[in-house]
Amino acid sequence: EAQVTQNPRYLITVTGKKLTVTCSQNMNHEYMSWYRQDPGLGLRQIYYSMNVEVTDKGDVPEGYKVSRKEKRNFPLILESPSPNQTSLYFCASKQTGNTEAFFGQGTRLTVV
Amino acid sequence: DQQVKQNSPSLSVQEGRISILNCDYTNSMFDYFLWYKKYPAEGPTFLISISSIKDKNEDGRFTVFLNKSAKHLSLHIVPSQPGDSAVYFCAASAHNDMRFGAGTRLTVKP
Numbered sequence: 001e002a003q004v005t006q007n008p009r010y011l012i013t014v015t016g017k018k019l020t021v022t023c024s025q026n027m028n029h030e031y032m033s034w035y036r037q038d039p040g041l042g043l044r045q046i047y048y049s050m051n052v053e054v055t056d057k058g059d060v061p062e063g064y065k066v067s068r069k070e071k072r073n074f075p076l077i078l079e080s081p082s083p084n085q086t087s088l089y090f091c092a093s094k095q096t097g098n099t100e101a102f103f104g105q106g107t108r109l110t111v112v
Numbered sequence: 113d114q115q116v117k118q119n120s121p122s123l124s125v126q127e128g129r130i131s132i133l134n135c136d137y138t139n140s141m142f143d144y145f146l147w148y149k150k151y152p153a154e155g156p157t158f159l160i161s162i163s164s165i166k167d168k169n170e171d172g173r174f175t176v177f178l179n180k181s182a183k184h185l186s187l188h189i190v191p192s193q194p195g196d197s198a199v200y201f202c203a204a205s206a207h208n209d210m211r212f213g214a215g216t217r218l219t220v221k222p
Contacts, residue, residue, distance in 0.1 A: 004155070031208055040121070042114075042201060042214035043156070050208065090155055096208055098144035098163065103155030 006104035023091030118213035135202030142204035
């Protein structure tokens with residue numbers, strides 16, 4: 001089954017404690033991206049990757065890092081989480097060009 | 113700077129009637145437009161799309177209309193069903209750069 005898998009689904013952490021949210025896709029898509037969803041703001045792009053070892057900033061990259069060492073995986077790293085990073089995070093993947101993106105089920109992160 | 117705007121946070125319609133969700137964009141470079149549906153505790157799922165070379169695309173009960181001169185698109189759902197109740201996101205894409213609107217929560221009442 002074609003899917004994008006994120007882990008964990010829910011996470012509560014404390015300010016400053018490094019964390020990683022994993023994302024994996026099994027569709028051999030070149031393009032992967034991370035979004036955060038906040039009330040009234042929709043889905044805002046954090047980082048995206050056009051292919052292995054190619055990553056670029058989206059609209060809200062501050063406080064986040066990503067890596068793309070393999071085509072299927074695109075982890076999101078918060079080196080020192082802060083409460084304003086409390087949000088619902090979605091990973092997505094798609095073929096390059098004008099195609100639809102496939103989304104993971106989301107990770108609800110709370111930073112206290 | 114929101115390049116894709118959905119100005120109606122919510123919409124309520126009666127079962128069987130038409131639902132019309134609207135979306136405006138500012139960047140004339142966008143050439144591909146999509147609608148996604150999102151249920152609680154799930155990721156957005158693709159619903160329907162339209163290329164900038166077309167002005168209409170239909171898929172069953174769902175039709176998307178594109179007015180390039182007005183930089184406006186809309187999603188029509190006819191007839192609306194209670195199962196259509198969800199948050200709908202409009203998205204616009206150019207060269208793999210995909211931007212989303214804030215979403216419209218549609219409630220279809222039985």
